[in-house]
Amino acid sequence: MSTLRPPSLLDRSPFLKATVGSGGNLILSVAVLIVAALLAPPLIRWLLIDATFTGTAESCKAASGACWAFVGEKLKFIVLGFYPQDQASRAYAASALLMALLALSAAPRLWGRWLAGGWIAGLLAAIWMLGGGGPLSPIPTEKWGGLPVTLLLSLGSFVLAFPLAILLALARRSKLGGIRLYAVVLIETVRGVPFIAILYAATLLFPLMLPAGAAIDKFARAAVALSIFVSAYLAEIIRAGLQAVPSGQAEAAASLGLTQWQTLRLVVLPQALKQVIAPIVNLAVGIFQDTTLVAIIGMFDLLNAARAAATDPNWIGFYAEAYVFAAAIYFAFCFVAARYSLWLERHLRTP
């Protein structure tokens, strides 16, 4: 009998079967739909239907939706902070350069010493474009802001931290007790305290510990603090990679007559780093988000510039719009990076 019955709609669609196939799932699905029906319309109305896309602060206040006119008007400020408007093209060029390097680094085919050199050159060029010198008029770091600061801090600290992290990871595995102690104390202290504490330590202690008269720029202090922070976390990831390389590899290299340094550079490190590239990308996403904390010591990165835009007397109080816009930019970067990390993990899982 039952074999003669035509297959029902439920049997043909796995989606329907999972959502309305049983009593429990039916109730859950209906509950989800009710919540969505309650939340979505006001959200869409605020985001799009009732929103003001062009106009002044007054026309925004009259409407009940979001004020995207505010974001349009303050776009330059949110993206560049207090960077001089007439020199904006320099900041755009620096950001584009850094993003291009980032995009190039995503291709495993290009990994190598040329890319490492490219990063160092690119970072120096970006600093030069932002700061000036030679034909470009000088702009002090206090004026830097927005997306270029976020990119430069997160990428720059990562590049600075990389050699330090490799050293720390090797030191922590060293047979020499004193060296190991150095590495353990540094790594565990940095990982045990919040980034803000390190940031405060750098901003408050550097001036006290340098000879009177000497001063380090606030931007540089933040970059140093961030690099130390990154290197401790990165060192632990690299150490995990080093542990995963079988000791036979180093022994085989030694028996081929390679020196210790060659063994490390040509045999152990490449294998170790390959194992942990995905966790490193995840760490980079975290660091990109953590650079927002420089707002607390008064620097204007992307998030703080967005927040400051809503304190403009002409456009005061449009915080929600500023945060939504900043969140979209951060989300775009981080989501792409997270997906890339998943792809990379599959791509590198070669025998």
Added chain:
Amino acid sequence: MVDGVINASAADEEPGRTRPGVPAFIRLWLGGWPLAQLALYLGTLLVFIWLGRNLLANMARLGLTPGFAFMGHTANYEIGESFIAYAAGDSYARAALVGLLNTIAVSALGCLVATGLGVSLGIARLSPNPLISRLVQAYVELLRNTPLLLQLFAWNTVIHLLPVPKQALSPLPGILLSNRGLFLPAIDTGGHGLPMLAVVSASLIATWAILRRRRRLAGPSPRRVVALAYLAALSVPLAVAAGFGIAFTPDIPALKGFNIRGGASMTPEFAALMLGLAVNASASIAETVRAGILAIPNGQWEAARSLGLRPLAVMRLVILPQALRIIIPVMTSSYLSLTKNSSLAVAIGFPDLVSILNTTANVSGQALEVIALMLGAYLTLSLATSAVMNAYNRSHVLRSERR
């Protein structure tokens, strides 16, 4: 050090290479290249001496005395909220204690809420119903791919956008949400709340320990006995307290004049910080729980089902105990980062430890001492959290492995 001990016994077996005694111990500990190492340590010492001399010279120039004596001086700033009595004019040390208690309170409550939310979401993420699992996935992606500071700013904005107390929202009877904070019903014990809480928790913990011991010795107790034991543990101290004349009256928050009185309350800053931290951590806890459950081989599910266990019992008795082994260590690091992230309080104006110590550093000028206190306090908190979670891991999760 463990390596050193092993090497020492190995070295003893090879005569002529290493003699036991202090020089051998030093060589084992120092290892090769003693001159290069000595140079490194001397160099470090010289750098520290140079920094220290600069520090002393700078402090003398600014008229500061090195040392922690200043913590006894009076702090001339007010603090927004505090669990202990504090007023401007108390010592810096007391202000720091206020900050430490605030940090502990917001982190502990945040961990609790994050665990409840994260575990439920992690299980929901595995639901065969795509509507639910996709929804949870979107929640996780949104929270993981935006900065925590941005999320805290957003929570702070949302809480301050809530209506004034007069039009406070009441999602459930007795719970009031307004821009003055979050109000929950409480029980008024006439100022004996904390001791009562301590006595009742001690009695519950003692009952739990006794039941556990009984279970070890004589197998599981009947469910009725367990329920009765906990009921007694809860009611006996309360009855004794009532006998001593402590009245228990429900304390329901209500609008009086222009503000809400009564009940247990959270200030807007505390609520924003706690919710922001908990919701942010719940995303990573959900992923941890999901990964932990997925790591259990399918055979375990099938075996449990073939024994006739109901779905909930399969989860509770077979899957979760095994998944916990994977989940607990990762959960520890989620708790640790939540505790450290509570320092973002300074950005939304909640007086946590970092915020108060930073004020102290700016007011007193004793930056080095204050930073040392800050680092020391967080290291202690981190180590304490790790120790508690490792102890739990050893005693509960890895118990079966030890046998």
